[in-house]
Amino acid sequence: LTAMVGFWATLSLNIPDFxxxxxxxxxxxxxxxxxxxxxxxxxxxxxxxxxxASTTLVGETVSDPVTLIGHIDSPFFVxxxxxxxxxxxxxxxxxxxxxxxxxxxxxxxPKYINHTRGxxxxxxVGVLLMSxxxxxxxxxxxxxxxxxxxYSNWLLGYSSLLGPIAGIMIVDYFFIRKQELDVAAxxxxxxxxxxxxxxxxxxxxxxxxxxxxxxxxxVFTWYYNYGWFTGSISGAVIYYVAANKLLxxxxxxxxxxxxxx
Numbered sequence: 153l154t155a156m157v158g159f160w161a162t163l164s165l166n167i168p169d170f171x172x173x174x175x176x177x178x179x180x181x182x183x184x185x186x187x188x189x190x191x192x193x194x195x196x197x198x199x200x201x202x203x204x205a206s207t208t209l210v211g212e213t214v215s216d217p218v219t220l221i222g223h224i225d226s227p228f229f230v231x232x233x234x235x236x237x238x239x240x241x242x243x244x245x246x247x248x249x250x251x252x253x254x255x256x257x258x259x260x261x262p263k264y265i266n267h268t269r270g271x272x273x274x275x276x277v278g279v280l281l282m283s284x285x286x287x288x289x290x291x292x293x294x295x296x297x298x299x300x301x302x303y304s305n306w307l308l309g310y311s312s313l314l315g316p317i318a319g320i321m322i323v324d325y326f327f328i329r330k331q332e333l334d335v336a337a338x339x340x341x342x343x344x345x346x347x348x349x350x351x352x353x354x355x356x357x358x359x360x361x362x363x364x365x366x367x368x369x370x371v372f373t374w375y376y377n378y379g380w381f382t383g384s385i386s387g388a389v390i391y392y393v394a395a396n397k398l399l400x401x402x403x404x405x406x407x408x409x410x411x412x413x
Contacts, residue, residue: 154307154308154311154312154377154378154379154380154381155304155307155308155311156307157311157380157381158307158308158310158311158314158379158380159307161310161311161314161315161318161380162248162252162310162314163188163248164318165314165317165318165321166251166252166255167184169251169252169255170247170251171183171184199215199217202217202220203215206220209223210223217237218234218237221233221234221237249274249278250271250274250275253270253273253274253277254267254270254271254273254274255270256270257269257270257273257274258270308376308377308379309363309367309379311379311380311383312359312360312363312376312379312380312382312383313360313363313383314380314383315359315379315380315381315382315383315384315385315386315387316355316356316359316360316383316384316386316387317356317387318380318384318387319355319383319384319385319386319387319388319389319391320352320355320356320387320388320391322384322388323388323391323392323395324352324391324395327392328392328395328396350394350398351391351394351395351397351398352391352395354390354391354394355386355387355388355390355391355394355395356387358386358387358390359382359383359386359387359390360383362375362386363375363376363379363383
């Protein structure tokens with residue numbers, strides 16, 4: 153469950169990369185409802201149906217669509233199916249795995265990294281992360297590591313890191329900022345938004361520390377197993393307390409000084 157939540161946790165955090173182009177709040181809500189849950193349900197249902205039907209069609213249960221395509225006798229339909237697989241892979245990875253890191257790379261050094269360089273860096277990082285798998289498929293190395301198990305473990309650990317961030321963002325926007333943001337002040341030296349949000353760092357590092365303790369010392373294993381849920385709740389609570397002490401306290405102090413002057 154946590155691994156599946158981790159799968160969506162990435163897109164839920166970087167959805168502003170897409171929703172910022174919406175004309176209104178209503179438009180982006182409608183777009184997400186139609187574009188994400190419904191399509192994912194249809195694709196998941198299609199996968200279940202095809203896997204179930206493969207037993208009758210080819211005499212064995214095949215869950216991999218590429219392997220299932222290999223059982224088709226017609227070269228023409230095989231070519232069409234593989235073309236659709238390529239288009240689906242490129243379109244899915246562009247939206248889910250390229251846009252967000254590309255923007256991040258650009259934000260790190262906008263003077264030196266444009267959109268094209270950000271995309272190339274993202275692709276390079278992806279190749280480096282999975283280089284061993286590419287070499288294994290080419291027959292250059294041998295490895296007993298299962299991509300499926302590694303992927304599941306990766307999502308589990310990944311969600312443990314993303315959970316606190318989600319909790320911090322939700323609390324900051326809805327409870328600390330009261331759904332009001334001064335966009336201009338975000339890009340100035342205004343005291344409204346400090347350069348370093350120490351409350352955010354605290355709320356992120358504490359759940360991460362507990363997660364690392366659970367992994368390395370084999371204690372609080374439940375905290376890691378439900379990483380996104382425990383992390384988001386912990387991060388939200390800690391941030392609410394820390395932000396009220398640090399952020400709102402500092403802003404109140406600045407306001408008092410302004411009135412006194």
